Amino acid sequence: MSLIIGLTGGIGSGKSAAADLFAGYGVTVVDADIAAREVVEPGTICLAAIAAHFGADILLPNGELNRRALREIIFNDPQAKTWLEDLLHPAIRKLIIQQLGEAPSPYALLVSPLLLETDQHQLTSRILVIDCEESEQIQRAAARDNSDAERIKAIMATQLARTQRLAKADDILHNHGSLEDLVPQVEALHQEYLQLAKAANN
Known part of the structure; x- marks a missing residue:
């Protein structure tokens, strides 16, 4: 591309x-917000790391990330926000690059x-x-x-x-x-x- x-x-x-x-x-539209959700879907390395760091309470009963709870944590804790960004930003970037590379449009x-x-x-x-x-x-x-x-x-x-x-x-x-x-x-x-x-x- x-x-x-x-x-x-x-x-x-x-x-x-x-x-x-x-x-x-x-x-072709690649949405960074959608990529950010995809890298923390159940079964991903990032979600496992988040659960290990913040505890199992950060997960919903169905195993998905409790986004509201995580938002509250990082909104009030700059260190937690930095840790999360260091984990997620490289993974999001990798997925974005992959999706852009697959784009069929001009x-x-x-x-x-x-x-x-x-x-x-x-x-x-x-x-x-x-x-x-x-x-x-x-x-x-x-x-x-x-x-x-x-x-x-x-x-x-x-x-x-x-x-x-x-x-x-x-x-x-x-x-x-x-x-x-x-x-x-x-x-x-x-x-x-x-x-x-x-x-x-x-």
């Missing part, structure tokens, strides 16, 4: 909506909320940031996750600041309106990326 577009944005910015539009054009999209906060951006050719006002992020994320504004603000504080994210962008999707407003922006970028992929393969 010669052209990989990294799609990122803050919580509630519309990454999934944009990714779905690209997928509608037949573009270019692929790597969707990650922490693309710029981790070394995942090194896997990409260009950075595409989907952007909206922070007040819109809070409103959308609260409606989607049934969460309170303070919790969302705390998550936003762990992510790159909006100005920093935009400064690192090669391309920007402006998501200040409805989903329909995204469609022509994605279509234009798709055509541009097809041309870039064609040039890269020549």
Whole structure:
């Protein structure tokens, strides 16, 4: 895969909506959040390591990871968060690389909320940031996750600041309106990326 577009944005910015539009054009979408879930499925080395480190109570009765309990632990314990990241990030990266390598489309999209906060951006050719006002992020994320504004603000504080994210962008999707407003922006970028992929393969 010669052209990989990294799609990122803050919580509630519309990454999934944009990714779905690209997928509608037949573009392979590799989602870092899905990869992060796959590396801790029952039977994986990572899940066994997490259970050994935090205790069997971190597992649900069906053997799956209790994500809510783990989130609470790492939210309040920086050392636990660092340990978990050291375990999971290499495994996630390995799986992402494998999935990108198998992509049949002319270019692929790597969707990650922490693309710029981790070394995942090194896997990409260009950075595409989907952007909206922070007040819109809070409103959308609260409606989607049934969460309170303070919790969302705390998550936003762990992510790159909006100005920093935009400064690192090669391309920007402006998501200040409805989903329909995204469609022509994605279509234009798709055509541009097809041309870039064609040039890269020549």
